[in-house]
Amino acid sequence: xxxxxxxxxxxxxxxxxxxxxxxxxxxxxxxxxxxxxxxxxxxxxxxxxxxxxxxxxxxxxxxxxxxxxxxxxxxxxxxxxxxxxxxxxxxxxxxxxxxxxxxxxxxxxxxxxxxxxxxxxxxxxxxxxxxxxxxxxxxxxxxxxxxxxxxxxxxxxxxxxxxxxxxxxxxxxxxxxxxxxxxxxxxxxxxxxxxxxxxxxxxxxxxxxxxxxxxxxxxxxxxxxxxxxxxxxxxxxxxxxxxxxxxxxxxxxxxxxxxxxxxxxxx
Amino acid sequence: xxxxxxxxxxxxxxxxxxxxxxxxxxxxxxxxxxxxxxxxxxxxxxxxxxxxxxxxxxxxxxxxxxxxxxxxxxxxxxxxxxxxxxxxxxxxxxxxxxxxxxxxxxxxxxxxxxxxxxxxxxxxxxxxxxxxxxxxxxxxxxxxxxxxxxxxxxxxxxxxxxxxxxxxxxxxxxxxxxxxxxxxxxxxxxxxxxxxxxxxxxxxxxxxxxxxxxxxxxxxxxxxxxxxxxxxxxxxxxxxxxxxxxxxxxxxx
Amino acid sequence: xxxxxxxxxxxxxxxxxxxxxxxxxxxxxxxxxxxxxxxxxxxxxxxxxxxxxxxxxxxxxxxxxxxxxxxxxxxxxxxxxxxxxxxxxxxxxxxxxxxxxxxxxxxxxxxxxxxxxxxxxxxxxxxxxxxxxxxxxxxxxxxxxxxxxxxxxxxxxxxxxxxxxxxxxxxxxxxxxxxxxxxxxxxxxxxxxxxxxxxxxxxxxxxxxxxxxxxxxxxxxxxxxxxxxxxxxxxxxxxxxxxxxxxxxxxxxxxxxxxxxxxxx
Numbered sequence: 001x002x003x004x005x006x007x008x009x010x011x012x013x014x015x016x017x018x019x020x021x022x023x024x025x026x027x028x029x030x031x032x033x034x035x036x037x038x039x040x041x042x043x044x045x046x047x048x049x050x051x052x053x054x055x056x057x058x059x060x061x062x063x064x065x066x067x068x069x070x071x072x073x074x075x076x077x078x079x080x081x082x083x084x085x086x087x088x089x090x091x092x093x094x095x096x097x098x099x100x101x102x103x104x105x106x107x108x109x110x111x112x113x114x115x116x117x118x119x120x121x122x123x124x125x126x127x128x129x130x131x132x133x134x135x136x137x138x139x140x141x142x143x144x145x146x147x148x149x150x151x152x153x154x155x156x157x158x159x160x161x162x163x164x165x166x167x168x169x170x171x172x173x174x175x176x177x178x179x180x181x182x183x184x185x186x187x188x189x190x191x192x193x194x195x196x197x198x199x200x201x202x203x204x205x206x207x208x209x210x211x212x213x214x215x216x217x218x219x220x221x222x223x224x225x226x227x228x229x230x231x232x233x234x235x236x237x238x239x240x241x242x243x244x245x246x247x248x249x250x251x252x253x254x255x256x257x258x259x260x261x262x263x264x265x266x267x
Numbered sequence: 268x269x270x271x272x273x274x275x276x277x278x279x280x281x282x283x284x285x286x287x288x289x290x291x292x293x294x295x296x297x298x299x300x301x302x303x304x305x306x307x308x309x310x311x312x313x314x315x316x317x318x319x320x321x322x323x324x325x326x327x328x329x330x331x332x333x334x335x336x337x338x339x340x341x342x343x344x345x346x347x348x349x350x351x352x353x354x355x356x357x358x359x360x361x362x363x364x365x366x367x368x369x370x371x372x373x374x375x376x377x378x379x380x381x382x383x384x385x386x387x388x389x390x391x392x393x394x395x396x397x398x399x400x401x402x403x404x405x406x407x408x409x410x411x412x413x414x415x416x417x418x419x420x421x422x423x424x425x426x427x428x429x430x431x432x433x434x435x436x437x438x439x440x441x442x443x444x445x446x447x448x449x450x451x452x453x454x455x456x457x458x459x460x461x462x463x464x465x466x467x468x469x470x471x472x473x474x475x476x477x478x479x480x481x482x483x484x485x486x487x488x489x490x491x492x493x494x495x496x497x498x499x500x501x502x503x504x505x506x507x508x509x510x511x512x513x514x515x516x517x518x519x520x
Numbered sequence: 521x522x523x524x525x526x527x528x529x530x531x532x533x534x535x536x537x538x539x540x541x542x543x544x545x546x547x548x549x550x551x552x553x554x555x556x557x558x559x560x561x562x563x564x565x566x567x568x569x570x571x572x573x574x575x576x577x578x579x580x581x582x583x584x585x586x587x588x589x590x591x592x593x594x595x596x597x598x599x600x601x602x603x604x605x606x607x608x609x610x611x612x613x614x615x616x617x618x619x620x621x622x623x624x625x626x627x628x629x630x631x632x633x634x635x636x637x638x639x640x641x642x643x644x645x646x647x648x649x650x651x652x653x654x655x656x657x658x659x660x661x662x663x664x665x666x667x668x669x670x671x672x673x674x675x676x677x678x679x680x681x682x683x684x685x686x687x688x689x690x691x692x693x694x695x696x697x698x699x700x701x702x703x704x705x706x707x708x709x710x711x712x713x714x715x716x717x718x719x720x721x722x723x724x725x726x727x728x729x730x731x732x733x734x735x736x737x738x739x740x741x742x743x744x745x746x747x748x749x750x751x752x753x754x755x756x757x758x759x760x761x762x763x764x765x766x767x768x769x770x771x772x773x774x775x776x777x778x779x780x781x782x783x784x785x
Contacts (some may be wrong), residue, residue, distance in 0.1 A: 167365070181365055448560075474705070517711070517734070
């Protein structure tokens with residue numbers, strides 16, 4: 001029988017790698033200064049000079065998309081990083097020890113979980129003000145509960161297994177058991193949670209920037225670009241189309257990658 | 268008088284039932300309902316002696332082993348060890364090895380935590396132990412999933428022996444294995460026991476295995492030890508009705 | 521002849537090379553006979569029994585040979601025909617009494633299931649038959665057990681319920697796949713006695729799959745020894761156990777811990 005190819009993994013990998021390459025290039029080189037306005041090129045159509053055209057201020061959309069991808073990626077990665085680190089800390093302690101600590105932290109967790117993450121982030125932003133780092137903090141806090149929950153349930157599953165008892169008899173302390181013995185066993189579940197969480201973060205960032213409370217102008221972000229484009233949606237649809245496609249590209253890449261990896265683990 | 272490695276005197280063990288009612292009680296800071304699972308257990312294990320503990324599921328065998336290892340918080344009575352690090356061999360060779368760690372890492376773990384040996388010395392000890400339990404040296408760099416059930420159980424025995432423990436608790440170490448593998452592991456166990464003069468509490472439900480492995484046997488029922496004696500005595504002249512029933516069920520009497 | 525299996529061969533195709541897990545398996549059974557299949561894990565004993573029961577219908581495997589149960593080839597007949605046999609003419613019990621009962625349904629409902637599917641008995645008649653089956657499986661207080669849920673029962677009682685559910689339709693063949701492995705030895709002995717009683721009183725044939733040689737010895741009249749998909753030895757109990765011919769059978773028997781003066785297995 002012929003070998004089964006993991007198409008999800010391949011497609012997802014290609015999409016993600018090209019996206020990362022684009023972001024990497026944008027750090028060193030963009031065709032035009034993304035913030036430079038050119039009054040002669042207002043709302044220019046796509047051409048050889050501006051391959052995605054220009055916006056209402058004459059800024060090159062391709063350059064802005066490149067920078068915008070970077071910003072969106074940075075915010076999403078920061079959010080997921082924060083959610084994962086604190087999620088692991090909270091989830092591992094509550095899952096391993098149980099008892100009162102678990103009850104209290106998990107009820108707080110439930111409370112945070114009960115709010116839609118965007119709404120929660122809105123509240124934080126109104127307290128902290130807008131901007132890249134504030135968004136990361138706000139979304140990060142909103143993301144902690146879901147990670148904590150996943151890690152906790154994995155810890156509860158693992159703590160009863162014989163190898164944990166065996167580790168305890170080998171003289172390993174609680175911290176060593178938690179982070180050296182049990183944590184590596186959660187990596188499969190955690191990894192797919194990170195990929196899904198990343199996508200949610202991309203969409204949340206875009207949504208918040210669209211509402212005008214994310215990355216602040218003149219800096220570019222995919223959500224902000226779409227928000228600016230909506231006035232010209234009928235006259236110049238490409239202005240919204242390209243950032244939108246980029247969001248799709250990013251989210252699809254990670255989603256397929258996650259799917260492909262879980263397929264490989266199963267098979 | 269013979270020196271005893273383990274002495275258990277009048278131990279009562281309790282267990283809190285995990286139920287909704289008890290959960291609510293705990294929420295209000297009250298004690299949950301205790302169920303007594305061990306009733307006035309007393310026995311000893313002499314140096315180099317293998318003592319069998321026979322009983323059916325739910326009779327308190329596992330709770331007793333937990334109590335000896337100090338994992339059971341709610342207990343009364345005295346448990347005296349003459350040994351620093353009692354070790355245990357578990358029943359299920361699959362869940363007893365951490366799936367993401369290499370065999371060498373797993374076997375080194377007790378040395379890392381309890382001794383000051385450097386990496387080189389630890390590695391040497393691991394290789395030596397692998398040889399003792401009849402495994403090739405290259406097993407150290409494999410993952411548990413690459414090993415068969417019998418090989419895994421050899422690793423478990425090796426890990427338990429790394430610290431040269433004075434007391435070893437073997438909880439059904441062969442009952443999850445196929446009968447031919449079971450025979451090999453029993454042979455290994457006996458060989459090591461004689462070589463290292465191990466004192467073992469051998470928990471099993473299989474009377475034939477216990478006969479072959481043990482010097483003395485304890486028969487346990489519903490949290491009490493109902494009969495105790497040398498294997499020959501108990502198997503030839505069982506006194507308690509329950510012992511007779513067990514022997515008859517296994518087709519021995 | 522109740523059951524006739526001829527040259528049964530089972531192969532998997534989910535890897536690059538087809539892997540044959542059962543080779544040239546032959547077996548005939550008469551009514552009232554108790555036949556044991558022994559072997560270690562991976563020997564193909566469960567696989568053969570499942571094929572006989574018509575429970576192997578995966579796409580990534582092929583079955584060759586013939587398996588005639590009362591003239592119907594269970595390897596090839598249609599699903600309708602199979603459904604007529606399973607739970608009716610042919611009863612099946614599995615190893616795990618914890619998972620083979622539906623936790624959300626009452627015991628009575630589960631015991632009656634095969635009557636509901638295969639007969640047009642009314643509600644009261646079904647209940648009567650179910651109570652009778654529970655009583656025959658020697659469950660104490662059948663009336664009470666009838667309205668309990670699986671989690672109220674111990675492992676041994678659940679296995680009795682499974683036997684009652686399999687026996688209610690008066691099958692001619694009972695296929696028991698390691699039915700006592702997860703049970704305590706005193707309970708094991710009781711279950712074995714129960715199966716013997718049914719076989720003797722109702723002329724039911726039992727195909728008993730187990731890795732436990734001493735149990736097979738207590739229960740069966742004839743035995744097949746399997747190793748790596750092959751039947752390496754078969755014959756009546758005394759001959760195989762007293763004078764094993766194949767080296768693997770000898771090895772298996774030697775692996776059982778002996779108690780001197782108590783006879784063999």
